[in-house]
Amino acid sequence: MISLTNIHKTYQTRSGPREVLKALNLKVGRGQKVGVLGRNGAGKSTLIRLISGAELPTRGHVHRGMSISWPLAFGGAFQGSLTGLDNLRFVCRIYGAPIAPAIPFVEAFSELGPYLREPVKKYSSGMRARLAFAISMAVEFDCFLIDEIVAVGDKRFHEKCHYELFDKRKDRAMIIVSHDPGYIREHCDSAAVLSNGELTSYENVDDAYHAYNAMM
Template sequence: MIRFENVTKVYKTSGHRRTVLDRASFTMRSGVSYGILGINGAGKSTMIRMMAGSEGLTKGRIIRTSRVSWPLGFAGGFHPMMTGKENAIFVARVYGEDPRKVLDFVSDFAEIGDYINVPIRTYSSGMSSRFNFGMSMAIPFDTYLIDEITSVGDARFQARCEEVWSKRRANADIIMCSHNMDVLRQYSTEGIVLANGRAVIYSDINDAIEVYQRLNQ
């Protein structure tokens, strides 16, 4: 479960004030997967980062009673000057996982060979994507956060990603934002529409999509 209690999120830039959430209170239940919708700039990605803990709140608090992932494929938590091996071991220890198991999984999955022993700042974009996705799959979570699903690698590697990802999501909830309505219908049962600082939960993802499409006209 993830509960927002009187959460306010405000950005102030160049004399302008943009409110993403204004004293929002709602609960995202365990056992339910949610799709987050809103027009461009509504704050979908911000909300994902707040749930992950990588984005601060202006006011209020977010309570998590389950193990919540960082956004799928997110690289912001890795230190660029540390090697892939060092990053994998560090993250494993943070989450209380066996460092050797996590390292072995990522090394095998990412297919970057000896580059696991060099700083990740030297990785190509493809290597970084494979390493980041591998790290996301190496540690099991109760809830996975997704800010758009993007393809990683060639067709063969994408098939490997889908195989592992299908196993993970079989026992976990998903909270995602996407501009692809078919993807939202595939992964979500309920929806959250962000608009004008409010977050409204709809028990049917199709109802949320209908509201979003009206807002986006």
């Protein structure tokens, strides 16, 4: 179980403190797929960072009763001077995942060829995204965090990512944040709407969809 209890997040800005999340509560069980709808700037990415542990809440408590991925296709934490392969080894050590089977998987899935043995700072943004997604799939998690639509590479590669995540790992929990109601309806069995820093949960995705449309 992942649970967020009375979460507040405030950032200090030049114009004073700005509270992005207010008294937010959320529970996600094993295998559950929860969508969070919100406009751009609503705080969806902040919520994902708090769940992953990349940031701490200003107030409140995050309980992580299962292993959680970083936001899929996010390569911002890679060490640029290390090769893609070295970054893979580093991530595996952090998460206690076996390195030997991860290497051939990432080599085949990322399709980076010889660039996997080049420093990541030489990669294009698309190459970094391919590496990040491949490593995300090489390390098994109980819950995957998805920040907006996972669209890595061309149509063929995008379809491969979709199959690897939503078909092969359909038994895993997922938290998907997006401003696209169609994407949430396709992949989630419950949803919530994030607006003005407050999260309203709905057991039925269609109820969340209608509430979001009314807000828009």
